[in-house]
Amino acid sequence: xxxxxxxxxxxxFDTEKLIRSLIASGATKETANHIIxxxxxxxxxxxxxxxxxRLAYLKLKNYSKxxxxxxxxxxxxxxLGPAGFYFEKFIARIFELQGYQTKTNVEVxxxxxxHELDVVVKKNNHVAMVExxxxxxxxxxxxxKVPMYILSRFxxxxxxxxxxxxxxxxxxxxxxxxxxxxxxxxxxxxxxxxLNLLSWDYPMGNGLKELVTQFKVYPITCLTTLTIxxxxxxxxxxxxxxxxxxxxxxxxxxxxxxxxxxxxxxxECQQLLS
Amino acid sequence: xxxxxxxxxxxxFDTEKLIRSLIASGATKETANHIIxxxxxxxxxxxxxxxxxRLAYLKLKNYSKxxxxxxxxxxxxxxLGPAGFYFEKFIARIFELQGYQTKTNVEVxxxxxxHELDVVVKKNNHVAMVExxxxxxxxxxxxxKVPMYILSRFxxxxxxxxxxxxxxxxxxxxxxxxxxxxxxxxxxxxxxxxLNLLSWDYPMGNGLKELVTQFKVYPITCLTTLTIxxxxxxxxxxxxxxxxxxxxxxxxxxxxxxxxxxxxxxxECQQLLS
Numbered sequence: 001x002x003x004x005x006x007x008x009x010x011x012x013f014d015t016e017k018l019i020r021s022l023i024a025s026g027a028t029k030e031t032a033n034h035i036i037x038x039x040x041x042x043x044x045x046x047x048x049x050x051x052x053x054r055l056a057y058l059k060l061k062n063y064s065k066x067x068x069x070x071x072x073x074x075x076x077x078x079x080l081g082p083a084g085f086y087f088e089k090f091i092a093r094i095f096e097l098q099g100y101q102t103k104t105n106v107e108v109x110x111x112x113x114x115h116e117l118d119v120v121v122k123k124n125n126h127v128a129m130v131e132x133x134x135x136x137x138x139x140x141x142x143x144x145k146v147p148m149y150i151l152s153r154f155x156x157x158x159x160x161x162x163x164x165x166x167x168x169x170x171x172x173x174x175x176x177x178x179x180x181x182x183x184x185x186x187x188x189x190x191x192x193x194x195l196n197l198l199s200w201d202y203p204m205g206n207g208l209k210e211l212v213t214q215f216k217v218y219p220i221t222c223l224t225t226l227t228i229x230x231x232x233x234x235x236x237x238x239x240x241x242x243x244x245x246x247x248x249x250x251x252x253x254x255x256x257x258x259x260x261x262x263x264x265x266x267x268e269c270q271q272l273l274s
Numbered sequence: 275x276x277x278x279x280x281x282x283x284x285x286x287f288d289t290e291k292l293i294r295s296l297i298a299s300g301a302t303k304e305t306a307n308h309i310i311x312x313x314x315x316x317x318x319x320x321x322x323x324x325x326x327x328r329l330a331y332l333k334l335k336n337y338s339k340x341x342x343x344x345x346x347x348x349x350x351x352x353x354l355g356p357a358g359f360y361f362e363k364f365i366a367r368i369f370e371l372q373g374y375q376t377k378t379n380v381e382v383x384x385x386x387x388x389h390e391l392d393v394v395v396k397k398n399n400h401v402a403m404v405e406x407x408x409x410x411x412x413x414x415x416x417x418x419k420v421p422m423y424i425l426s427r428f429x430x431x432x433x434x435x436x437x438x439x440x441x442x443x444x445x446x447x448x449x450x451x452x453x454x455x456x457x458x459x460x461x462x463x464x465x466x467x468x469l470n471l472l473s474w475d476y477p478m479g480n481g482l483k484e485l486v487t488q489f490k491v492y493p494i495t496c497l498t499t500l501t502i503x504x505x506x507x508x509x510x511x512x513x514x515x516x517x518x519x520x521x522x523x524x525x526x527x528x529x530x531x532x533x534x535x536x537x538x539x540x541x542e543c544q545q546l547l548s
Contacts, residue, residue: 112462112466113463144387145419147426148423148426148427149419149423149426152425152426152463156463188386192385193386193426
């Protein structure tokens with residue numbers, strides 16, 4: 001059987017690959033095999049990869065909501081949009097978990113012009129600027145013009161003294177983070193120019209998806225037990241992550257959920273954080 | 275009486291300004307005054323500046339086709355689109371008239387990645403890259419990201435040896451040319467970074483409109499005596515300028531015009547070139 005990838009490419013359906021991705025989200029090998037058996041009858045030649053993903057996701061939800069949330073991570077991060085605002089906060093959170101001080105949305109004067117920085121981070125007296133490129137569609141890649149203009153921004157800021165966290169700070173590093181992918185040209189230029197790139201799966205084995213799993217920094221948008229409207233209410237209170245929701249004093253207050261629903265949500269949260 | 279500018283701004287109608295722009299395209303003061311008298315009755319409070327321009331243009335055409343073509347220059351350059359290809363050739367022509375050697379559409383290796391340059395020019399052993407930003411709409415301005423990413427391209431190419439016209443050439447200058455305008459931020463950044471900017475009216479008194487008039491390098495698209503289809507046929511033969519049309523051996527051959535129409539077209543051409 002063949003499936004159609006997002007790129008339009010037709011490839012042989014790879015059962016092992018689907019099993020691996022289900023296991024990566026926490027399912028046991030047994031559950032993964034069950035899911036494959038369950039969806040087998042619904043597959044057909046030429047089915048889109050998104051549809052296969054969706055079928056497996058719905059089945060996984062029946063087995064474990066926490067695993068389904070993890071499996072749905074990429075969509076969850078995309079649901080932080082449509083504006084880039086929450087994504088920037090989310091990225092700042094990832095830096096904080098790595099021991100950085102952070103500030104978001106900073107206006108700053110360069111040698112030539114003023115700039116708005118999405119995130120500024122500091123650790124061990126090193127200050128870095130972090131530019132976030134949020135895309136609301138899976139198809140959009142961040143192309144080479146982005147690292148090219150951001151390199152100029154970095155160069156314009158390098159020589160100037162700032163005071164983000166204390167006096168006389170110099171920006172010495174620059175990150176570009178996207179929820180999607182970079183084009184190969186963008187990676188080539190960025191790496192060659194000394195920029196640090198972070199995307200969904202770059203650097204390999206250390207991309208956004210691995211960082212999220214490593215630091216258990218799941219966006220609340222990937223929860224399967226809350227509605228879109230409920231997630232929006234949480235985001236407006238800047239409760240961005242599952243950890244925040246669980247540890248926030250009044251996290252649930254504005255949602256007005258029944259006790260049994262709160263229990264279900266907390267259960268899913270614990271599955272993700274455990 | 276008030277008019278509405280493209281920006282949406284409402285301003286007092288300035289008769290003197292309209293007279294000046296008509297005179298700038300070659301009309302006598304007397305003709306300009308006649309035109310104002312002619313269109314006066316058609317004006318109304320809140321009329322758009324484009325509509326005023328259009329009314330004046332139609333009247334000017336009755337007085338002198340050559341002057342109308344000059345008055346219509348900005349639209350003529352825009353009609354070189356929708357792709358940027360002919361605009362790049364047109365800009366190359368302007369550099370040639372200033373004594374440069376030129377090449378368009380050049381692929382070249384930088385220190386990090388390869389780039390495609392719109393135009394490369396050379397004079398007195400100095401080689402410059404020229405990036406052309408063509409916009410098909412009057413409202414679009416070239417924003418600060420453009421000089422920012424082009425500066426990175428320039429820096430990526432600077433250190434490398436090239437051979438555009440002869441051996442061992444280094445790119446030492448960079449131009450950015452647009453048929454519209456730059457944002458003030460783009461000008462600030464570009465100038466501060468040592469880039470050369472050229473737009474419709476920048477540098478003041480030495481912009482694209484002045485260069486076109488100074489070198490009489492009128493695009494055939496601003497002629498009022500040819501149809502859009504006829505202009506397209508000429509462009510396909512790379513007859514881009516009025517000068518080219520008049521001096522090209524078989525310029526008119528493919529148009530299949532009657533002798534009386536050829537006479538009219540040549541008449542307008544002569545008015546522009548004289």
